[in-house]
Amino acid sequence: MTERRTEDLRVSRRRLLGVSGVGVLAGAAAGAGLVSAARADEDKAPAAGGAIPFHGAHQSGIATPVQDRLHFAAFDVVTDDRAKLAGLLKDWTAAAAAMTAGRPHGAGAVGGIPEAPPDDTGEALGLPASRLTLTIGFGAGLFESGGKDRFGLRARRPAALVDLPHFAGDRLDPERSGGDLAVQACADDPQVAVHAIRNLARIGFGVVSVRWSQLGFGKTSSTTPEEHTPRNMMGFKDGTSNIPGTDAELLDRHVWAAPADGSDWMAGGSYLVARRIRMHIETWDRTSLKEQEQLIGRDKAEGAAFGRTKERDPVILDRMEPNAHVRLVHPDTNGGIRILRRGYSFTDGSDGLGRLDAGLFFIAYQRDPRKGFIPLQRSLAADGLNEYLQHVGSGIWACPPGVRQGGFWGEGLF
Amino acid sequence: MRAAPVVALVGAATVSMSLLTGCGDDGGNDGATGAKGSAAAITVDATDTTCDVAKKELPAGTTTFKVTNKGSKVTEVYIYAPGDKIVTERENIGPGTGVELTTQLNAGKYQLACKPGMVGDGIRQDLTVTGQADHAADPRLTAALTAYKAYVNAQVDDTIATTGKFVAAVKKGDVAEAKKLYAPSRVGWERIEPVAESFGDLDPRVDLREADLEKGQKWTGWHRLEKALWKTKSVKGEAQYADQLVKDLAELKAKVSAETLDPPITPASMANGAKELLDEVATGKITGEEEIFSHTDLVDFAANLDGARKVHELLLPVVREKDAALAGTLDKEFQNVTDLLAEYKKGDGYVSYDTVGKADRKKLSTAVDALAEPLSRLAGVVSR
Numbered sequence: 131m132t133e134r135r136t137e138d139l140r141v142s143r144r145r146l147l148g149v150s151g152v153g154v155l156a157g158a159a160a161g162a163g164l165v166s167a168a169r170a171d172e173d174k175a176p177a178a179g180g181a182i183p184f185h186g187a188h189q190s191g192i193a194t195p196v197q198d199r200l201h202f203a204a205f206d207v208v209t210d211d212r213a214k215l216a217g218l219l220k221d222w223t224a225a226a227a228a229m230t231a232g233r234p235h236g237a238g239a240v241g242g243i244p245e246a247p248p249d250d251t252g253e254a255l256g257l258p259a260s261r262l263t264l265t266i267g268f269g270a271g272l273f274e275s276g277g278k279d280r281f282g283l284r285a286r287r288p289a290a291l292v293d294l295p296h297f298a299g300d301r302l303d304p305e306r307s308g309g310d311l312a313v314q315a316c317a318d319d320p321q322v323a324v325h326a327i328r329n330l331a332r333i334g335f336g337v338v339s340v341r342w343s344q345l346g347f348g349k350t351s352s353t354t355p356e357e358h359t360p361r362n363m364m365g366f367k368d369g370t371s372n373i374p375g376t377d378a379e380l381l382d383r384h385v386w387a388a389p390a391d392g393s394d395w396m397a398g399g400s401y402l403v404a405r406r407i408r409m410h411i412e413t414w415d416r417t418s419l420k421e422q423e424q425l426i427g428r429d430k431a432e433g434a435a436f437g438r439t440k441e442r443d444p445v446i447l448d449r450m451e452p453n454a455h456v457r458l459v460h461p462d463t464n465g466g467i468r469i470l471r472r473g474y475s476f477t478d479g480s481d482g483l484g485r486l487d488a489g490l491f492f493i494a495y496q497r498d499p500r501k502g503f504i505p506l507q508r509s510l511a512a513d514g515l516n517e518y519l520q521h522v523g524s525g526i527w528a529c530p531p532g533v534r535q536g537g538f539w540g541e542g543l544f
Numbered sequence: 545m546r547a548a549p550v551v552a553l554v555g556a557a558t559v560s561m562s563l564l565t566g567c568g569d570d571g572g573n574d575g576a577t578g579a580k581g582s583a584a585a586i587t588v589d590a591t592d593t594t595c596d597v598a599k600k601e602l603p604a605g606t607t608t609f610k611v612t613n614k615g616s617k618v619t620e621v622y623i624y625a626p627g628d629k630i631v632t633e634r635e636n637i638g639p640g641t642g643v644e645l646t647t648q649l650n651a652g653k654y655q656l657a658c659k660p661g662m663v664g665d666g667i668r669q670d671l672t673v674t675g676q677a678d679h680a681a682d683p684r685l686t687a688a689l690t691a692y693k694a695y696v697n698a699q700v701d702d703t704i705a706t707t708g709k710f711v712a713a714v715k716k717g718d719v720a721e722a723k724k725l726y727a728p729s730r731v732g733w734e735r736i737e738p739v740a741e742s743f744g745d746l747d748p749r750v751d752l753r754e755a756d757l758e759k760g761q762k763w764t765g766w767h768r769l770e771k772a773l774w775k776t777k778s779v780k781g782e783a784q785y786a787d788q789l790v791k792d793l794a795e796l797k798a799k800v801s802a803e804t805l806d807p808p809i810t811p812a813s814m815a816n817g818a819k820e821l822l823d824e825v826a827t828g829k830i831t832g833e834e835e836i837f838s839h840t841d842l843v844d845f846a847a848n849l850d851g852a853r854k855v856h857e858l859l860l861p862v863v864r865e866k867d868a869a870l871a872g873t874l875d876k877e878f879q880n881v882t883d884l885l886a887e888y889k890k891g892d893g894y895v896s897y898d899t900v901g902k903a904d905r906k907k908l909s910t911a912v913d914a915l916a917e918p919l920s921r922l923a924g925v926v927s928r
Contacts, residue, residue, distance in 0.1 A: 208910050227636065241647070243927060244648070245812045245926075246921055246923060247924070335918075339909075535618055535636070536636065
């Protein structure tokens with residue numbers, strides 16, 4: 131990024147802070163997470179080329195207005211050396227700070243010693259920061275793996291970082307599940323997101339190995355309620371009543387872990403649950419409009435709840451079918467539980483049987499999964515949509531708080 | 545293997561290297577941040593109001609700036625070419641900490657800027673770079689080249705001797721004996737393959753895989769015989785290919801024993817060759833594509849590893865001095881892959897690769913990546 135002056139970047143950062151602040155999440159759904167979001171050109175958030183500040187009280191990429199594209203990667207730690215792991219987190223932090231600011235990592239992609247491979251892989255040269263955020267999460271394997279306390283961290287595992295139970299209908303593929311570390315890269319340009327994960331994976335050789343990764347091509351939920359709600363692969367608006375990223379009070383109540391929650395190093399962090407949800411696209415497409423709308427609990431065109439005319443009108447739960455998705459995951463059905471959804475649609479080619487391998491890569495952030503995703507997903511055992519869905523990948527990670535200047539990811543843990 | 549210029553900067557300043565390379569190296573992790581240390585680091589003392597550069601007139605070539613932040617604000621350092629084109633930069637240098645910034649500078653005018661607080665145009669110092677990069681050879685590198693050439697010749701002699709026995713069995717029609725001798729005959733070749741590959745069409749004649757055949761291309765070499773032995777289970781009509789293999793290896797011997805190799809071997813090409821051997825492992829052996837009929841991939845894997853390790857050992861005296869952390873990492877990662885591979889030993893050779901499951905292949909692949917990534921920096925280190 132030799133083209134860009136840092137001064138320009140800083141200007142755009144200031145502009146950012148001045149404008150819309152954070153994103154939104156709200157509401158209703160979990161599980162299959164059918165709800166909402168907006169398109170980049172409609173965003174009131176920072177312009178597509180802007181940079182999102184990396185440092186702060188919370189990690190970016192959670193309450194941040196949802197970007198258009200995703201590259202999510204889960205890693206296994208392949209060393210038992212605690213110092214090497216901490217060293218990697220420092221190196222990753224430096225690379226993340228550079229790349230989110232729109233700069234190449236290390237000594238750059240060009241201009242170094244011609245006989246040596248460049249530090250940066252180069253495919254993002256000349257591209258703007260594209261609102262790239264990089265968000266890290268720590269999996270259970272970091273605290274204990276095969277009964278072994280590899281890094282002396284066992285005692286520091288937060289109680290909220292539980293192993294997810296089996297949910298009815300789960301058909302999880304171990305090769306698409308779990309991971310000692312996870313990194314969520316979101317950006318408005320897919321090449322910028324892929325570049326970030328690729329470079330982190332390269333920096334990590336010898337310490338971590340990619341376990342699985344997932345590309346998402348279109349955001350579903352939005353954290354900015356004033357925007358148009360995006361549609362998921364079922365053709366319905368998804369994320370209508372997500373938690374707004376601007377609502378500090380809701381975020382504190384439902385998303386950010388607090389010191390009182392029992393794990394000091396997680397204060398200001400959040401818990402991430404990701405699920406790869408395959409949709410049986412072809413059978414869904416053969417379903418009548420009426421049945422589709424009954425299964426969701428909203429109409430397809432507007433997204434209005436049954437008995438209402440506008441998307442944002444309050445829902446009337448008993449007007450919906452008892453097994454309607456929105457009814458089952460609504461906060462009123464679940465003791466007020468809310469989670470922040472940030473999922474993406476995916477299509478990974480086809481499955482060899484002539485069907486699309488497509489669906490929703492569901493991502494949710496919450497203060498405590500035991501009072502968030504887990505009870506909501508249990509409520510969905512009766513979901514009429516289950517006939518059209520299959521959960522095939524899963525993971526849960528503790529995302530530490532944000533990084534201060536000069537600090538590093540997970541500093542409070544090490 | 546393309547020839548690369550040798551830029552060996554040695555001199556009085558090198559004695560201080562071990563001190564310099566320790567700087568900023570936390571947690572023993574050295575994998576990611578690129579080149580560290582070089583022959584003559586130039587001190588840059590940054591404070592909140594000053595930016596003192598110890599030397600502003602520099603010779604062309606690779607220069608390392610040793611930056612120390614003696615101020616109270618986080619700072620960053622840039623080197624600009626005219627028009628504020630960034631040559632290199634390093635940000636987030638905390639108070640009381642230091643970094644090393646290594647860059648290639650050609651003759652010309654530059655500016656070095658310290659930016660306390662990481663804002664504004666910074667405090668600038670003019671740099672003038674003159675002359676041409678120093679191409680004088682390090683005698684230790686010359687010694688490494690001589691030793692490597694001897695190694696290459698010994699390996700070619702070995703592969704010629706073992707292939708002679710293999711070919712005799714093929715021509716006798718003794719399939720069982722030929723199968724036993726096939727993998728060992730390739731070991732010497734696999735250890736020095738990047739050198740052989742540098743001689744144009746010799747490599748495809750000797751080592752082409754069936755899947756890589758172009759339309760109309762005649763298939764000769766080891767893998768043709770491999771298919772006859774394991775798939776067709778008959779070597780009828782293969783004698784001419786057995787003879788051709790012997791002839792081609794004799795041609796290889798003539799080329800590697802020449803006074804001056806064409807193209808020549810350089811420290812950078814040696815180091816790149818080591819990296820290429822690991823590339824071979826990563827793309828051909830880990831996947832089981834190399835020995836698709838015989839499944840003797842792990843024998844080739846071990847030979848590739850041996851050849852790469854030899855290069856590492858020969859360059860080690862220089863690498864230890866120029867980048868001690870890299871030398872240590874390579875020692876460790878070579879040992880790690882060697883140990884992992886040893887788990888698959890069986891008799892004089894290795895288990896058949898089709899018995900190695902996906903999870904074990906992933907383990908091998910992870911260990912190879914952990915070695916190949918730092919190994920890819922070796923050529924840059926011996927070139928500066």
